[in-house]
Amino acid sequence: YGRPDGRAWKAGDRMVxxxxxxxxxxxxxxxxxxxxGQTASLLVAEMKRGDGMIKAGDLQAYKAVIRPAVRGQFRDYTVLGAPPPSSGGYCIIEALNVLEHFDLRASGRYSARTIHLLAEASRRSFADRARHLADPAFTEVPKHLTTQEYAGKLAESIDPQKATPSEKVAPEIELTDESPDTTHFSIVDAQGMAVSNTYTLEASWGSRVVVKGAGFLxxxxxxxxNWFPGETTRAGRIGTKPNQLAPYKRMLSSQSPSMVERDGQLxxxxxxxxxxxxxxxxxxVILNVTEFGMSAADAVEASRFHHQWFPDQLVLEDRDEEPHRLAVKELQSMGHTVGTRPSQGSAHTIFVDSTGQRLGVADYRRGGRPAGYSSLKATVFDFADSAGTSLQQADRTGPLKSHWTGAIAQSAVDGKDRFVIRRPAGATDSETGRPVVPHEVFLPLNALGTQDNVSVTVKLDELTFAGLEAKERIRFGLTHDRESPLVTARMVISRNEKGIVLQGEAYGGGTKIVPVLLCAGVSLPAPLLLRLSVDQRQxxxxxxxxxxxxxxxxxxGTGRIAEGRRCRNLRISTVGNLAATGESVAIDRITIE
Known part of the structure; x- marks a missing residue:
């Protein structure tokens, strides 16, 4: 995987x-x-070169084992998880069974009480992980671990006001750390078939050995x-019998690919x-959706916790918000040792709403992106017309048959496949005598019907502010009707002393997205895509x-919209003296989905 000349890779290099x-x-x-076949021969040859233990007979004898998913019930939801030798399914369902004995919603997602109960449930499920879980072909996994009766006993052992020392849960075992270098993806196809896949090399680059001639690590x-039979120490060495090394045995993991159903629907x-x-x-993530009613985006973005029994420490993602700081102090007063980490995990998630609509969310913590294929066309305004063509005549594809209306429609395509917002030449206001400023344009979204998820993507080729005027701005919004007070949500671009900034607004009870700096200076350095997505159900x-x-x-950023505020129009509007001499707004493409 290195460069043939031995130098380091750099951006733009081609890896073959x-x-x-x-x-x-x-x-x-x-x-x-x-x-x-040939791949097996190459692998065995690599083993011989490195004094490894895998032989041709081992590969020929290997069989993938298909085991049924672990199933549990939480509130009105059915949870499906991976069976042993993965420990994830058992631990998650055991913890959910325990938490069902408490009213988490009444306490609030980020309250100290809720985090305390999550930690106590996890403390107990991780203790059972060390006691019992391993390859079921070698170790009998107790069936009681995922029963409601057992969860009731564990719930009774939890003090809602005080942390339980891990020594009292199971003092004879202590856990070690694992590498966090793993990959997960989630898929749902057009027929509703779903895949949740977690796979790993263990550490980054695995053993750091590439099979010569085969190209894989x-x-x-x-x-x-567990490397040392019978030897379990506070330093983190585990020697419990279930997960000790043996020929043909599969090792225990924490992989937790999961699915959740409600009334038989994904x-x-x-x-x-x-x-x-x-x-x-x-x-x-499961609790955020099922217990706290979060949208998929909020469920993935929400701050996370971790307690694995030993070391006896509750670890939270490092957040500086006031509720977080207050919760930490209260958790410490309950007896928890609280630590922090910059981030935890990367939960790439798909949420399926009641209409079957899929919403993919990529976790910002490690990167990645959602992608989808659909037989439904998006509505695209690509403005690929000759100079002088009005906005109403711009090229459109897709199901929306509505047309643009409003003052901005007097502006025109510029011959460079862009729609330029500009003042009509020589036009003045009849009352004030001042030059007419482009104001707004609407596109009704009637063809979207009752669709819960609406997204508009705008590609800006150019945006230049001539002066530092706080009231100058351009807004791209999804509206409940054509009156400004009934904006559902919108993106607002303006300029301050630092440069061009972007913020979000939602009226009638919604919340704002605080301004973020797009670039320094008065102009965008390159074409920019802006995407505004609204989940009307959530x-x-x-x-x-x-x-x-x-x-x-x-x-x-993310925010909330007002209750009952549906998206019925796309509205582009300008404020102040935007589009004056020396200023420009050139839109290359608008896509509505």
Missing amino acids: LPDLAGTLQRISADPQDFYR LNNEMGDF VLVTGSPGGRTIINTTLG GTYRIETRYAAATDFALR
Whole structure:
């Protein structure tokens, strides 16, 4: 994976992996090639070179084992998780069963009481993880771990006001750390078939050995076994019997690919990387949706916690908000040792609403992006017309048959496939005599019907502010009707002393997204895409941006919209003296989905 000349890779370099390409082609043609063909021979040869232990007979004898998912019930939801040798399904369902004995919603998602109860439930499920969980072909996993009766006993052992020392839960065992280097993806297809997949090499780059001629890395998963039989220490060494090393045995993991159903219908597909934190990251996303009614975006963005029994420490994501600081103080007064980490996990998630609409959310913590394919066309205004064409005649594709109306429609396409907002030449206001300023334009969204999720993406080719006037701004909004007070949510671009800034607004009881700096100076340095997405069912909106040369959108903030405020129009409006001499607003493309 290094450069042939030995130098470090840099942005723009082309990486060519012919050996890996050959391996993928062979496996695509015949999956058994990995176990019995050329790929198997290359792997065995690498083992001989490195004094490894895997032989041809081991590969030929290997069988993938398909086991039924672990199932549990939480409130009105059915939760499906991975069975052993993954510990995630058992730990999550055991914790949910315990938490069902408490009214978390009444306490609030970020209250000290809720976080305390989450930590206590996880403390107990992780203790059972160490006691009982391992490869079920070698160890009998007790069936009582996911029963309501057992959860009731665990719930009774929790003091709602005081942390339980881990020594009192199971003093004879202590846990070690795992590497957080894992990958997760979630998929739902057009027929509703879903996949939640977590896979890993263990540490980054695995064992750091590439199979010569095959192009893939060998993992270091053996580290997930308990290395020293019978030797469990406070330093973190585990020697309990269930997960001790044995021939043909599969090691215990924390992988937690999960799905949630309600009344037989898929609601959520989620999972995460992160070693042992995977379990609590996934548990948190599930609770955020099922118990606290969060949108998928808010459920993924919400701050996270982790407690794994030993070390006896409650770890929170480092947030500086006042409610977070107050909760930390109260948790410490309950007896918790509280630590922080910059971030935890990366829960790429798909939420499915009551109409079957899929909403993919990429976790900002590690990057990634949602992607989808649909037979439904988006409405695209690409302005690929000759100079002088009015906005009403701009090229449109998709199901929306409505047309633009409003004063901005007097502006025109400029011959560069862009729509330029500008003052009509020589036009003046009949009452004031002042030059007419482009004001607004509406596009009715009637064709979207009752669709809960609406997204508008605007590509700005140019945006220049001539002067520093606070009232000059351009707004792209989704509105309940054509009156400004009934804005559902909108993006507002203006300029301050630092440069061009973007903020979000929602009226009638919604919340704002605080201004973020897009760029210094008076002009955008490059074409910019702005995306405003509204989830009308969950009552939330989000704003994202990316420069045209980039591949991923960056989240700029999320907020809430007013109850019952549906999106019925796309509204573009200008405020102040925008589009005066020396200023320009050139829109290359608008996409509505």
